Amino acid sequence: MSVATRGLTLVTCVATLDVPRHVVEFLARHLAAHRQRLGTPKGSRALKPFRQAALVLRWFRERGCVHCLARDAGVSHATGYRYLYAGIDVIADQAPELHEVLARCRREGMTHVIMGGTMIESDRLTGVRIHALPALYKAAADGLPTLADKGYIGADIGIRIPVRRNRQDLWMDGNWRLDRRAVVRRKKYTAALLASHGYPALALGNFALPGLPATLHDIPLEHFASAARLLAAQPGTDPARVVAMGYSRGSKAALLLGEDYPALIHGAVVYSPSAQVSPGSPGGGNAWTKDSQPIAQDTIPLGQVSGPVLALAGAGDPGIRPTRRR
Known part of the structure; x- marks a missing residue:
């Protein structure tokens, strides 16, 4: 069959959509x-539901230009876009929420969940923080950990990232060799998680980042104190409840802040901690200073801390010398 238009002869043909009929x-x-819920009068749409479904599924299969789909369906470009977006919304409504999927996995006795996807470069964590991480954290607390791809590095609790790396590459000269970018991402996720629960939080680097010392040597406590004052001044922050949080060597800084700035820091949360000031890394020397003077490598007394201290630790950390018992 051919159609003449503007002096041209267009040839029409019949195509087959490679989608099972029951799906359409x-x-x-x-x-x-969906149309019935909207109160759409019968016969008022240019396409019946079956033809609209075919248009939508053809777009998913071919990812062709929408105006071509609209032309083939005999509707305007604007109508084609409306039909497509309406179809996508209807399909999305049928998908279960992440927390529903995780609950079903637990009911069925699954031991873990594997998450994957396409890596997309982005500096915005809102979608993951609001929609994904809370559900994954709850599932982990209920005994269902998640095995995820590298896009979730630093997400912490219950989200496990497989890494193919020789253990010898991680341990050298008595110190763990850390991926600083992974550490920074972890702290950003932690701050984002706290903020998502209504706790104002600030993630702060102290070395091996742009504008900071390259190694853990002579880091001034004033660096952290200035950040704490900035956080305390933010709307929604109670200055009387500002606490410091630190991991491993950062636990020393958190405890020192609580001890030396009791009017500013009102407690500490420390992971894999030690109450002993460790030397700088690598190579020794002084890790921390105050008033431009090195802080002695001795036990942190904690006698002046003006709030609670929560310490969490698992097995021994071979990168840190043991804490002396008191």
């Missing part, structure tokens, strides 16, 4: 129900 009918039923 399934989507068509949901599109019809």
Whole structure:
């Protein structure tokens, strides 16, 4: 069959959509129900639900230009876009929420969940922080850990990232060799998680980042105190409840801040901690200073801390010398 238009002869042909008919009918039923919920008068749409479903599924299969789909369906470009977006919304409504999937996995006795996807460069964590991480953390607390790809590095609790790396590469000269970028991401995720629960939080680097010392040597406590004052001055922050949080060697800084700035820091949360001031890394020397003077490598007394101290630790950390018992 041919059609003449503006002096040109266009040839039409019949194409086959490589989608099972029951899939098209399934989507068509949901599109019809959607129209009924909206109160759409019968016969008022240019395409019936079945043809709209075919348009939507063809776009998913071919990812072709929408105006071509609209032309083939005999509708305007604007109508084609409306039909496509409406179909996508109807399909999305049928997908279970992440927490529903995790609950079903627990009911079925699954031991873990594997998450994957396409890596997309982004500096915005809002979607993950609001929609994904809370559900994954709850699932982990209920005994269902998640095995995720490297996009979730630093997400912490219950989210495990497989890394193919020789253990010998991690331990050398008595010190763990850390991926500083992974450490920074972990702290950013921690701050984002706290903020998502209503706790104002500030993630602060202290070395091996732009504008900071390259190694853990002579880091001034004033660096942290200035950040704490900045956080205390933010709307929604109670200055009387500002606490410091630190991991491993950072636990020393958190405890020192609580001890030396009791009017500013009102407690500490420390992971894999030690109450002993360790030397700088690598190579020794002084790790921390105050008033431009090195802080002695001795036990942190904690007699002046003006709030609670929460310490969490698992097995021994071979990179840190043992804490002396008192």
